Amino acid sequence: MKKVLVFILTLIFITQACSLPMQAVEIASSTPIAPGKSYQFVTPALDATATPTPFQPLPITPTPIPTATPTPEPTPTLGIEAPDVQMPQSPFGIPAGGAVSGDVVNILILGSDARPGGGFRTDVIVLVSVHRNDNTIRMVSFPRDLYVDIPGWMTNRINTAFAAGGFNTLAYTFEYNFGVRPTYYVMTNMQAFVSIIDSMGGINVKVRKSLSDKCDLPWADGRGYCTIEAPATVPMDGKTALWYVRSRYSSSDFDRLRRAQEVLYGIFQKLMSLDGISRAPEIYAAYANSVETNLTLDTLITLAPVAQEVIQNPERIQRYALSPAEAAPYITPEGAWVLWPNLYAIRAIVYEAVYR
Incomplete structure (x- = not known):
């Protein structure tokens, strides 16, 4: 406990x-x-423009x-x-x-x-x-x-x-x-969040801005891109959430910070839900x-x-x-x-x- x-x-x-x-x-x-x-x-x-880092x-x-x-x-x-x-x-x-x-x-x-x-x-x-x-x-x-x-x-x-x-x-x-x-x-x-999110059974992310960027996920299109349309509440597993947070080729640093906020808020909501609380020992094992x-x-x-x-x-x-x-x-x-x-x-x- x-x-x-x-x-x-x-x-x-x-x-x-x-x-x-x-x-x-x-x-x-x-x-x-x-x-x-x-x-x-x-x-x-x-609509902040993309900025190279x-x-x-x-x-x-x-x-x-x-x-x-x-x-x-x-x-x-x-x-x-x-x-x-x-x-x-x-x-x-x-x-x-x-x-x-x-x-x-x-x-x-x-x-x-x-x-x-x-x-x-x-x-x-x-x-x-x-x-x-x-x-x-x-x-x-x-x-x-x-x-x-x-x-x-x-x-x-x-x-x-x-x-x-x-x-x-x-x-x-x-x-x-x-x-x-x-x-x-x-x-x-960031890899820790993959395990944490998957141990929760995934999260729902409220996406405020559309994103299309390179990805290495099963649902990528023929060009190797993944696209999420906004506004929408999007179910995400750990790898999808990690891609969503770390995508950097078509967006700015501020945009990445906003996406991180959306994912972390989704984690917090799931953690505070009855389902999240019931999974606390399993989530802790992934977190520890x-x-x-x-x-x-x-x-x-x-x-x-x-x-x-x-x-x-x-x-x-x-x-x-x-x-x-x-x-x-x-x-x-x-x-x-x-x-x-x-x-x-x-x-x-x-x-x-x-x-x-």
Whole structure:
């Protein structure tokens, strides 16, 4: 029973964390805003154009840092100027808000691309700040290509930090760059959802936008494409849901995030149904070997009232995502496409989510 409780609570947080992040945008002076706010949240348009996501992996080679001085900023050599942003002057700094309150629990939700016999990167990174004092959850989504100092290693994409030195290295990377050190993490991979969905007997996904893309499924057409027409509620098994979430040739990053939200909401609905509850032991068996976490049962129990509150009142979930003002495209001297962070702007968002 304890294991099933851990499973249900963890999936609640994964589902909520992986919902579509909102994008922070500047508000015109004529727009009424809440006191102390300088931005609002908007949902990306359904007709967002496809955007390529070039990726040239940077090698993870241990490079000891002899002093507390951050790694020097790379100098652009390919005709693209790096944004004029200073790196933090002191390592492991905490914002002016001071130490995190005991009523706040900071968790990293990580989605990896791990495959048997190979390395992995954490391509989904969400900081979940659970505030037990007011039963709210604040979430900040971090792009996988964010180019940051990884303490004790090198400057690289943030999605390489966990593979470089485990959770502690990623936690120190957050503290060094963003001013907050997460205490817990939950990491899973997309293949895990295939087993979980199949153990549920499939899910129903409310598809908001039509999709036609390459696939390797039994119902592909003669060209090797699968097509789903929208709007519709579509029954999906695990492999279909995985294809639906990961399809990338004909859509944008924001579109993939929206599809992930639709699938995760379908999982959550099935989990909360009578059929899902009756299958809890079977679902847990599929889940247990696919999720890595340092969350304890005792900690999860303290978070249960917050989870119950946000399920009943979704407005208690606040989502933040970085915009080009906080993460600008940049090409490294090695020719890799990355996002150059405005660390002070990012720290302001983290401060809003964690310390206020």
